[in-house]
Amino acid sequence: MDLGGTNLRSAVVDAGGGILWKTGIPTPPEADREEVVAAIAGICREAVSRARDLGDVRAVGAGAAGPLDAGSGVVFTPPNIPGLRNVALAAELDRAVSLPAFVENDANAAAYGEYRAGAGRGAESLVVLTLGTGVGGGIVLGGELLRGAHGTAAEIGHMVLDPTGPPCGCGSRGCLEQYASAPAAVRRWHRSVEDGTFPPPADWSGPLEGADAADLYRLAQAGDPAALAAFAETGRCLGEAIGSLVNVLDPETVVLTGGLAGAAEFFLPALEKTFASRAVSPAREKVRILTGTLGGDAGLVGAALLALERLPPA
């Protein structure tokens, strides 16, 4: 399962990470605890029932926004689904379908999915950056997900890029998330048009404030210089951060996923140029920087495979 602020999703995943069936419903807005848990239990039961038609069902895995305790399966204060606050989600899922259930941070689940069944397949170690509304991440080292001593490893969006930079929702300043999320790219474009650095796009009607990352992508495809510059600057910031990450972790592979990764063609050249000036040798020449292959399904696949991993031996 992948439990996000927009959609609640469930899928039947095989042991190799293949999706056999999937479904999803909009996350009930402003739902209380009971409603959210009922909605989640409902699509979980549906998936388990489909899975039983297809074969042997072993476990349920769910990715949710942290902070949470993967060990006990309790979600603490999810920013995107307030109704899940302090819910013992693993226990609720177990109760709903009578199967061993496991909960993971959603960014970790997506990273594990790309590691086992996506762009990171075959690597022993990888770092995944999820570029969306925010910037998240997951780290796999020696085949193991790095959860950290207090459950907060891979908060890659909160690496500092500029100590004097803009304030971040985390309470700090100049975090990577302020430079490399989808809204940051749009903001950069918007600002550069508003301050006259670039002319407004020729065929743009309506207020610039209404633009989103999809608009930015279309503008870049049409050759809009402000959009191209905004993506290039996003790439430069990502190159700095990935350079630091590689100097600390030296993984085999770095994978970019999340909505903004779909625009990689416009930011990857600047990313790679900056990375090459930042990372130490021989990692600089050898680390592979790839875009994810599972798209929005990485979290579904990873949550399922992690649940299978965590199942005690029969």
Add this chain to the structure above:
Amino acid sequence: MDLGGTNLRSAVVDAGGGILWKTGIPTPPEADREEVVAAIAGICREAVSRARDLGDVRAVGAGAAGPLDAGSGVVFTPPNIPGLRNVALAAELDRAVSLPAFVENDANAAAYGEYRAGAGRGAESLVVLTLGTGVGGGIVLGGELLRGAHGTAAEIGHMVLDPTGPPCGCGSRGCLEQYASAPAAVRRWHRSVEDGTFPPPADWSGPLEGADAADLYRLAQAGDPAALAAFAETGRCLGEAIGSLVNVLDPETVVLTGGLAGAAEFFLPALEKTFASRAVSPAREKVRILTGTLGGDAGLVGAALLALERLPPA
């Protein structure tokens, strides 16, 4: 053994990390391959002979400046001992004393020493920053040293602190090493006196250029405002970098070692204040930031304990 540009050192270390005996000689300056290898073999033989008087000798471990291949024990292009270039050091040591010999990056060896027998004792995971002429590091996760996919993990000194900062010896700009090494602290002090931000110290005779980190420490003890400001700024920079490191790795403990760590009383308050504004919760409240307890012997102890770890089971 700890093989540095200033001294070549050997010691007898017991299985608990205790040093039973040690010796050292100045690194022969401008020595060629044969001379350096002979000098190293000499103090290795001496330590092994002492060790045989004390008990059963199992293995030889040596820490040296990278880049090197810990697997094969070949040192590539050590910046501080040119005579060791492309030397199969593990094989040379084995030949000298007929014992299994293992080579490690010296910063990794020091980190492992603090992990097993120093300030990190009892932790499952730690990050060690070595603050000296440069800034190095070592990372232990789940009890294992993180070497990285290409042998360059834990190059903590080359995390970016400011993409527009001063050039670094690595070819990049604004690396942590340019802000938190001993020479960087002295440079900051020197500059702030020269530009009139602070008055020159009352009892200073001779050119400011001659000052070193020990002078800076004495000046701070005497209350020199420029020295205190230089240490505080060093602490602020370390707090930013350690905040990023904790957000990525979430270790139990962070250990500061190397010569500059001896002046921690003057930079730790600023470090902790910046760290608290930078790291995410609950790691922010729970990670312990400590100074090393093994001082300059951390590398000797760690190289020995790593060799014992790497010894195939009897």
